[in-house]
Amino acid sequence: MKQHTFVTPVATAVKKGLALTLFPVALMLTGCSQSQAPANQAEQSVQQQQADYLNTALPLKDRVKALVDSMTLEEKIAQMYNDAPAIERLGVPAYDYWNEALHGVARAGEATVFPQAIGMAAMWDREFLNDIATVISDEGRAKHHAFKAQGISYRYAGLTYWSPNINIFRDPRWGRGQETYGEDPYLTGELGVAFINGLQGDDDTYLKTAATAKHFAVHNGPEITRHSDNYVVSDKDLYETYLPAFEKAVVDADVEAVMCAYNRVNGMPACGSDMLLKDILRAEYGFDGHVMSDCGAIADFYDRKAHASTRSPAAAAAWAVNSGTDLNCGVGTLSSFANLSFAVQKGFIDESLIDQAVTRLFMTRFKLGMFDPDTSVPYASIPLDSVGSQEHLSMTQQASEKSLVLLKNNGVLPLKPGVKVAVIGPNGDNQDVLLGNYNGLPVNPVTVLDGIENAVGPENVTYAPGSALIADIYGHWQTLDSDVIFHRDEQGQLQPGAQVSYFAVERSKMTDFSHPHFPATMTGSAAATETLSELTIRNMHSPVSGNMLEDYGMVVKAEVVPRESGSYLFDGKGTITLNGKAVEGAVALEAGQSYSLEIQHIFATDPVSNTADNLLREWQLRWVNQSTSLLADAKKAAQNADVIVMAVGISPRIEGEEMPVKLDGFDYGDRSSIALPAEQQALIKAMHKLGKPVVLVNFSGSAMALNWEQDNVDAIVQAFYPGEATGTALARVLWGEVSPSGRLPVTFYRNLEGFAKFDDYDMTNRTYRYFEGEVLYPFGYGLSYTDMQYSALQAPSSLTAGDDLSLSVTLKNAGNYDAEQVTQLYVRMPDAPVRTPNVSLKGFTRSALKSGQEVTVKLSVPADELVYIDNDGKKVPYQGRLEVFVGDGQPGFAKGDKITETIVVVK
Structure with missing residues (x-):
């Protein structure tokens, strides 16, 4: 029985002219006898509970309960918005949960900008990704406390980060695929765990920041219809592809928050799906953190242009909370949860469910130390000068170097000292492609042109954009400065x-x-x-x-x-x-x-x-x-060069989240073609005709069909969106100071022929695990300057179902360059009684080897990865012949001494 709530809600309601609606509700919820309690008794009760929630000697649950119990219904509901207001009478400060840290602290001024998530996935490096996330959370903590010292609680000033995005990049047309770790559930899950652990820290008492796994679930385009689409998915695809990364985020990383998606799943809005939020997330995975809606997703429940699943905003709010959505991000449509007061009044929802949601939300804030003295919170002392420090900038350069994927090289790379270079292409001096989306302001941005000029001297470099990115969207905008x-x-x-x-x-x-x-x-x-x-x-x-x-x-x-x-x-x-x-x-x-x-x-x-x-x-x-003859300028710039470095591709200005871009090949943030824009294809062919070596550097957050380019240019580097140190990292790779070591986290297809409709979520013929056609570059692919060789795979001949599988393989750097190598482990399950993937990634590691060095690489596959998913979505331990492949890529693509294989009989 809540002794203190009978006077305060009524007093608040009378003050606001709401007594007729709130007074009977207060009586109904709390009992008539308490409504006559003296005011001083209520004040004493509130003071005691305020003292309790601030008492660090009490268990966390007791402190949170004391705070929530002291709130009125109106106050509790207001705390369920992303921008929760202050409760001055209780000493609770305002707080906005919305913050972003996808690849650096975003939208909060300057911060170290690391490669976009898809580029960090191309590193295939759990440990380094964890280090990166640790740097991001360092900078986030430093910024938060600087804002806090000024009394600032705007969006992007908090410690609850709505990252990482662990949706599966199942279709190359999705514009937001750049935010993910690629198309494979295992790779995504492993990298997601590493990133979450780095954000949340390792203190036994406090969270460093609160990570959020999003978007739960079955969410990866199309962007333009995401508010109204219903994605029908089988139990098998759900548990085999769409959910594994979320399970790891919850079970292995103990992620603090989960964001539910805009779309419907099998008929139910994701933020109102009992199957997703109650049965799977809470019951199966044991999730005990808070769930938030994607922004405006609750309004989609009743919006006639969206799901229109109910006519009533109050019913939509009650529906979402009843299913387990605790926080309403309502930007644009404002807060649908504002209707919860009416929903309680009309009996749509019990106040106990509101208490449950608010308790979960404040548990996060308490774990972050927001109601404890800063002297008790170890992360509160991280200095602001750590933001963009030299150490952090050095790390983003390393990340850029590790993320660059060499797709083709006929021997032109690495470039020789003293060559004269023409930097040609709309992304040659384009800062946008360094950053991707959901980014902070870079501390020291280095474009391709900057990096190459710094490496070889501006006297040895000529530059021309050569074309627009597409139509009237340019990559060579120039800031007006004192020259003009x-x-x-x-x-x-x-x-x-x-x-x-x-x-x-x-x-x-x-x-x-x-x-x-x-x-x-x-x-x-x-x-x-x-x-x-x-x-x-x-x-x-x-x-x-x-x-x-x-x-x-x-x-x-x-x-x-x-x-x-x-x-x-x-x-x-x-x-x-x-x-x-x-x-x-x-x-x-x-x-x-x-x-x-x-x-x-x-x-x-x-x-x-x-x-x-x-x-x-x-x-x-x-x-x-716009009047410049871009192609003529490019030919002139390339005239005296020894080699042409072409910086082409697309940019986050034309692929991304629900964008107002409708152009040939681009559809409101998504893509309807995976070819390069026609302007750039013409530019590449014109440069090729000059008869000089052409090194193509492609920037994109998604796969590109570089078919003509593969057949005709001399070298191709896939850059994704590589962070603020792009130019420096690229120059070091092009001139051989660093051997390229990135590997593709997505398949590069030749075209979209045979693809199902974009909004078809059946996994048939999608991603390397199910695709039956010919690809341009396979998932896991990437070249090096050195010769890495595999031999002597050691594995048991048989294994008992339920046991882990341990293997080792000899890796030798037989080439002339020191380099890092990604070793990949795939399995095939030919004796499963249901359809299984063509092959599945089940292990990977990254090793650094000097020229001539030989090492033993050890890999272990946990027993819970040696399962197949049956048609009911259940995990079944695999029995039969297990085909195991270890090496530099997938079987069928990696050949000779680049891969080893064996068969393990699982009994």
Whole structure:
């Protein structure tokens, strides 16, 4: 019986004019006799429970219970939004659960940016991925405590990270596949565990940060229909492909949180699926953390354009909580869980289920040490200067080097010292492809052009973009700097740089309820001024007040003097005018002529989404000259080069999450073709015709059909999106300072012929485990500069079902380069009574060998991996002939001394 709740909810309700609805509910839930308790008695009860929840000597469950018991129904419901408000009377600070750390702390200012998740998967390195996640959580902790010291609780300031994404990249068309660890459940599960452990730390008492496994479950495109799609999946595919990584995340890594998906699964919204959330996640896996919705997923329950599974927002909220969704991320649609008060009033849901959800949520916050003194929390002392430290930047360079996959080499690589290089391609000087999506601001971004110039000297390098990425989407935007922007001094003479004035900002009441926001306007006279040599601002402090993330306005005034005539596109936030006319679309400019430029922009917090504009991204003004003859410039740049390094592919501006991009081959973030855009194909062929060696570097978060390129260019490197040290890492690989060692975490297909519809979730003919056709580059593939040889596979001739399988193999570096090698172990189960994968990855490890060195590599396959999934989705220990393959890739692709094999009879 909750002795303290009878006066407070009523008092709160009366204050808000809600007594008629809440008063009878309070009486019904708590009993009439307690409603007459004296106010001082209630206050004493609250004070006692406040003392209890802050008492670190008490068990954690008791502390959380004391806090939750002291809350009113209204207060508890408000804590179930991602941006939970403060409860001032209890001393509970506001907190926003939404934060991202996919490959570095994201959207919270500068942070070390590691390769995108698909690139980190290409490392095939559990231990190093764990080290990376440890660095990410170091930086996250440091940032959180810096924000906390300023009283900041905006989105992206917390310690609950909505990472990793462990969905299976089952179809190369999915734009968000870049966020995953690839197409294989075993690889994804192992890497997911390593990443989660690095985020959550190893302290016996406190979580370092809280990781989130997402999106549960059966979620991997299409993006444009994810809010309305119903994915029908068999029990066999569910347990064989879509769930294993989540099971490992929960059982092996004890992940603190799980995010449920937008889509329906077998007819039920994922965030309202008893099968997924109750039967599998809680009952089978024993998950005891909290579950959150993907953002807006609860509104999809009742949205007529989405699932339309119910007509009532209150019913949708009750449905989700009853199934086990504890937290509502409601950005855009705002919070559906706000309807829970009505749902309780009408009997849709019992308050005990709300208590359960809030208890789970606060258990996470308590585990993070948020209600303990910082002196008791070991992670609270990580210094802010660890963010982007030299040690961390060195690690992201190593990660980039390990992630690069050599797909072809006819001997042109490594390049010789002294060669003159033409860097050609729309991704040659494109910072976007370093970063992928869900990224932070890089501390020291190095593009391909930067890296190669640093390696061989700018005098030995020429550059031209050669083409757009596709249509009017460019990779060679340039930030306006003091080469082209000027201001007039007191004598009226042009001086380099732009003058910027900063103003205070005034907010007004909301008047446009169709797009909820609070208008902001600049006010008064300039509070501060400066001259910028480059139109880029990374300022997390207001130049007006000096306070972190406080609103301010900016007015930039400059004279722009283009060096080339042409039709220019501008890219930057704010109102942009040239000679007093608003810039809309392309603008014709003459070389050498001066144009008066003015930009007005407000860096404003958004109370609706609980975000701060200058926390999410830097401000830049960039431009591109559309009139340039890109192909002619590329031919000219390549004329005197000894070798052409082509940086091509796509970018996170055209593949990603639910994007407004509808172009040939691209479909709202997904892809309808896996070929390179036509512009780039034409560019590659034109460079090939010059008769010079061509090294192709492909940037993409997904597989590309590089068929003509495989047959015609001299070398191909798959880069994915390799992080802020891309250029340095690539140069080291191209010139042989590092031997390439990355391996593909996805299959590269020749085309999409024979593929099922994108929204067909049957695994037939998908991924290396089930695909029956010819592929361009297989899963697990990658070349080296050295000659790695396998021999002397040692394995038992027989094994008892239920026992682990231990093997060893001799690995020799018979080449001339020191290198790292990924050893892969696959099995085939020909005697299973049901369909099983063609082959399945069941082990891998990475070894560093010097030239001429020979080592013994030991591998172990746990008994719970030596099972097959029957047609009912049950794990069955395998018995019969087990075909085992160990080496440098899959059987059928790795040949000769690159692979060894044996048969183990499992009895």
